[in-house]
Amino acid sequence: MTNNLCYCLAVEKLLQLEIPERAQWVRVLLNELTRLNSHLIWLGTHAMDIGALTVFLYTFREREDILRIFEQISGQRMMTSYFRVGGLALDLPLGLFDTVQSFIKVLPEKIDEYENLLTGNPIFMNRLKNVGTLSAADAIAFGVTGPPLRASGIDWDLRRDMPYSSYEKFKFEVPISSDGDVWARYVVRLREMRESVKICQQALDGMPEGPIKADAPHVVLPDREKMKTQMEALIYHFKIVTEGFQVPAGEVYQAVESPRGEMGYYVVSDGTAKPWRVHMRNPSFATLQALETMCVGRLIADVVAVIGSIDIVLGEIDR
């Protein structure tokens, strides 16, 4: 959902589209669910790498709930595509808010459960504390973003500092830690999950009513009903489906805070319906450069802990 959002935001910036409030809030809600989903996988696999197998089974149980929510919304469990340039593909299915509500109501207890298994566990702590230390200066020099950057003591979160998609209307804290080791990244991510739950709750409580697509017939597909009854809607539908929509020439860079750090889309348009160049700035690609610095002078076994702590996704690196 984060990639989906970032590309839509970039193209919308080029088109200078106003996105309805409801669509923006749904985007925030789904992005925070994506963050929870990503952090759950990270926690399970990271702990499994260290040797704590049990947590993996627990986090994948909760992850399944999120994937079911995604499936209800977009028809896909993973690689979802639900945001469109100009808004959302469809309105949310009926009863979805209840499903999300019951999920985020129990999640904080589940996070306590994970913490019971890990946070006080002496083996886990020994493997994580003072391992893979990264100073704030090195983190900036190597382009590290997201939770590892905040675990090195830099107070920077794009959601708060350069808000997009109405994140400025949500109240949340940005957890930071100054230790810079693998343990600090663990603590920061767990606290981030609790903050994400708060954001989801605010999104559910304050979800505005209204349209889910921008009023831009040349970009947004018309409703099926209108398409069957109105000539203009039919023409627009035909044109968008066969030719796409034209985007004014120009270039934009749009960055969002993905679960792993800064994800940026640099989109260059030459005025036609196809982009001239799209470049993705992925967090893992940059963060991997700091791996060597974090591992120097340590044991090979610690490399496993360090790689887990940067929540690496190889699809972002070997594209």
Next chain:
Amino acid sequence: MGEALLNKEAVYAGLAQNVAIQALCAAHPDAVTNAKFDHGELTLVIAPDAIRGVCRTLQRTGYNFLEDVTCVDWYPGEPRFQVTYHILSHQLKERIRLQAMVASIDPSVDSIVPVWPSANFYEREVWDLFGVRFNGHPGLRRIMLPEEWDGHPLRKDYPVEGYR
């Protein structure tokens, strides 16, 4: 977002308070060849041989974080390659885009790895996919494709199915 400012004079007049522009005017008066402010984003076109000095000046001014280095191929236009840098300031909460236009024959530009080590992978990526050489890079090898690959696939004149 503000009005779009589309040439150097307009940007310099409209954004006279911008610390990046002030610092660059003082340190490298000839380096900036063009400028643009559009969609709320500031773009400066830098003479390719001045890029490392400009980056150093920006780093001292508070633009502390290199986000991205990439390239755009404007084939068949000339100068063909536009090496693009996105630099962020955590303090000012502002982003600046630098562009260095590089000609198509033996394209090369100074590496900025001495300024920001994070440019390492990005410059290797640009070399791999566009064939723009970075002078002074510590290990300019392909990063995505195998070493023996023929050509640079994101060039616009690269055949869609590759060389056979």
